[in-house]
Amino acid sequence: MSAPASPPEGGAGAPGVLRRLEAAIAARKGADPAVSHTAALLARGPGKCAEKFGEEAVEAIVAAAAGDRANLVYESADVLYHMLVMLAARDVALDEVLAELARREGVSGVAEKAARKPR
Numbered sequence: 001m002s003a004p005a006s007p008p009e010g011g012a013g014a015p016g017v018l019r020r021l022e023a024a025i026a027a028r029k030g031a032d033p034a035v036s037h038t039a040a041l042l043a044r045g046p047g048k049c050a051e052k053f054g055e056e057a058v059e060a061i062v063a064a065a066a067g068d069r070a071n072l073v074y075e076s077a078d079v080l081y082h083m084l085v086m087l088a089a090r091d092v093a094l095d096e097v098l099a100e101l102a103r104r105e106g107v108s109g110v111a112e113k114a115a116r117k118p119r
């Protein structure tokens with residue numbers, strides 16, 4: 001019997017911490033908003049979750065523009081958490097996003113943009 005084909009190096013999966021965070025967020029759906037920040041956010045609806053993601057992204061942008069490395073790391077963690085909450089609010093799995101990234105692997109952004117332009 002021949003050996004199974006090797007998966008692409010590194011695979012297309014999320015690191016454990018992102019997987020655990022996605023599961024924690026999913027588990028908070030319908031939980032008591034008084035004891036869970038995630039539940040409180042989800043209870044306010046997908047629009048509010050998207051708005052919070054935008055606010056956190058701006059905070060990361062400010063840190064990056066200021067060259068505040070420590071704050072950029074901190075705010076980027078907030079961005080990732082709030083992105084997962086926003087996705088959960090719309091029932092989009094992290095795997096769907098990762099599959100899109102995997103699909104793009106090896107496709108130059110410059111070539112992709114050129115292909116989109118009308119001929």
Ligand SMILES: N=c1c2ncn([C@@H]3O[C@H](COP(=O)(O)OP(=O)(O)OP(=O)(O)O)[C@@H](O)[C@H]3O)c2ncn1[C@@H]1O[C@H](COP(=O)(O)O)[C@@H](O)[C@H]1O
Nearest residue numbers: 021024025028035036037038039040052055077078081082
């Ligand atoms: N990773 C996070 C995480 N990152 C940031 N935050 C919270 O996100 C909030 C962002 O602060 P803001 O002041 O911007 O938001 P806010 O307090 O809603 O203020 P307003 O804008 O509403 O005035 C803070 O309360 C942070 O504690 C997080 N809350 C939860 N998690 C993860 O989610 C898990 C479940 O948390 P709970 O849902 O709270 O049980 C935790 O174990 C963590 O792993």
